[in-house]
Amino acid sequence: MHQHGSHAAARDHCLGPNRAVDRPTGAARYGRMFRDLDPLASDPQVLMRAGSDGGICDAAATLDELNADGDDATEAAGWPFFGQLVAHDITADRSPISGGVATEALRNARAPMLNLEILYSDGPIGSAFLFDVNDPARFLLGPDGGDVPRNHQGVALIGDPRNDVHLFALSLHVALLRAHNAIVDLLRDKGVREGEVFDTARNTLTAHYQWIVVHDFLPRLVGAPLVAQVLAEGGRWFKPRHGQAFIPLEFADAAYRYGHGQIRHTYRLVEGGPAVPLFPDLVGFGPLPADRRLDLTQIFDVPGHPPAQRAKRLDGRLAASLIGLPEQVTGAVDTAAYRSLAVRDLLRGETTGLPSGEEIAALLGEPPLSDEELAHDWPTGTPLWFYILKEAEHRGGGDRLGPVGGRIVAEVLIGLLRADRASYLSRDPRWQPHLPAAGPSYQLSDLLMLGA
Structure with missing residues (x-):
């Protein structure tokens, strides 16, 4: 094993028990609960009117009735962004929005595991550009440590663009990259052998991340009683075996x-700073200057x-910055x-032939939302996504998902953690951070x- 600077190159043998040996050799699959x-038969034109500027999903029409914090929920503003990173960790569907791809042909470019592949990709050997050449157990950061490294055109060198x-x-x-590097420092201070530092740091960060999903993120999103029930009894509708997750x-x-x-x-980025919308003001795909x-x-x-x-608050409406996404995001x-x-x-x-919200509620034995709660007439049934948002408004107080959305999530x-032999939940459900x-x-x- 040759040397890079003062530290040995990190071992790669698939980078520990939860790496490439457990990943699918081809694209992972989607399926149905x-x-x-x-499937719900909906008119695409009706859907487009509902979701477009001025439609029922546009929150801008109600803004004049609200003060700046008029539709605030209980939980902090960062949680949906953490949820987005979790989504990126387990899914990457690159099929076109307008259809043309058979449902059975859909493929997931991500392994369906909460393994932080978005950070580590293929590790210091397979994705060497992500790591410090002089200390490959550590992630490489931007020059001042506040951004990811970028090429000369400003494109991020990152595990998931x-x-x-x-x-x-x-x-x-970036915060998770820095957390990994801090764990590396803690392990070295404890005298962990250099050849084991990277694997141990990666497994430590991943286990803490998985525990947070179960014990911090999910209780806020679906309620602690439902989390406790699924942990104790297993899934009723989703329970893949080891290695068979989808x-x-x-x-x-x-x-x-x-x-x-x-x-x-x-959003404000700093205390007392200006309040700006997510898009276009905070769009990415370029260097992150220190003053931003x-x-x-x-x-x-x-x-x-x-x-x-x-x-x-969850209420079936989206902020104006999401009703008119910039071209940098949509292409x-x-x-x-x-x-x-x-x-x-x-x-x-x-496009993917989902059933209506009412159909799933009936299957779960949950009383469906009323016409008054839905506040819109869907001729053939309510699209599942919209139903789940309105269910959260009326059955979750706008703060968390209701019985249909919460059960699915x-x-x-x-279930994904239980299907992964390397997850903390499979190895030792009693493990604590x-x-x-x-x-x-x-x-x-x-x-x-x-x-x-």
């Missing part, structure tokens, strides 16, 4: 797109700091409506601030 339910889409995703990505379309194309409804109208950095305490509650900004489109994320979400469910995320914590229980903020 509710195979016996018929989607994490450079806006300032918040990038900031969380991503249900009901999750990927409806329930887990809940976070679009939690994006605030505007995010103070993470503005979007996450951190002990010793004032409360963070809150996420937007060139031949239909103006495709610039709306609501249109994209609604059409995605139609909880069963899938916990051991990295430093600011409070009595370990939280995401502890991990994000570890390398600060």
Whole structure:
């Protein structure tokens, strides 16, 4: 084993037990949780009107009735962005928005495991550009440590380019890179053998991240009782065996797109700073200058700091910056409506043949939303994505998912961990975090601030 600088090159033998040996040799697959339910037949033109500028999914029409914080939820504003990173970690569907691809032909370019592939990619050997050539156990950062490294054209050298889409995703990505590097330092201080430092740091960060998904993220999103039930009893509708995980379309194309409804109208990056919309003001895909950095305490509650900004309440409406996405995000489109994320979400469910929200609620034994709660007449049934947002508004107080959305999300995320032999939940469900914590229980903020 040759040397790079003062540290030995990190071993790669698939980079530990949760690396490439467990990844699919081809694209991973999608599937269905509710195979016996018929797809909802919707008119695409109706969906496009609903999701376009001025439609029922456009929150701009109600802004005049609200003050700046009029639709704030209980949880901090950073949680939907963490949820976005989790989505990037387990899914990457590159099929076209407007259809033309058979559902059975859809392929997931990500391994369906919460293994932080978005950070590590193929490790110091297969993805050497992500790591410090003089110390390959550590991630390479930008010159001042506040950005990812970039090529001479400003393109991010990053495990998943989607994490450079806006300032918040990038900031969380950088915080996790810094957390890994801090763990490397802690391990070296404890005298861990150099040849084991990278693998141990990676497995430590991944286990803490997985634990946070189960014990910090999910209870806020679906409620602690449902999490406890799924952990104790297993999934009723999603329970893949070891090594046979897949991503249900009901999750990927409806329930887990809940976070679009939690994006605030505007954000402050620093205390007292101006409030600006996510798009176009905070769009990514370029260097992150020092005067545009995010103070993470503005979007996450951190002990010793004032409360963070809150996420937007879930109510079926999206902020104006998501109804008119910039071309840097959508690429060139031949239909103006495709610039709306609501249109994209609604059409995605139609393209992949998802059942209506009412059909799934009936299967689960849950009373369906009333016409008054839906506040819109869907002639043939309510698209699942919209149903889940309105269910969250009326059955979750706008703060968390209701029984249909919550069941799908909880069963899938916990089921993916149980199907992964290398996850902490498969290896030792009683495992507890051991990295430093600011409070009595370990939280995401502890991990994000570890390398600060």
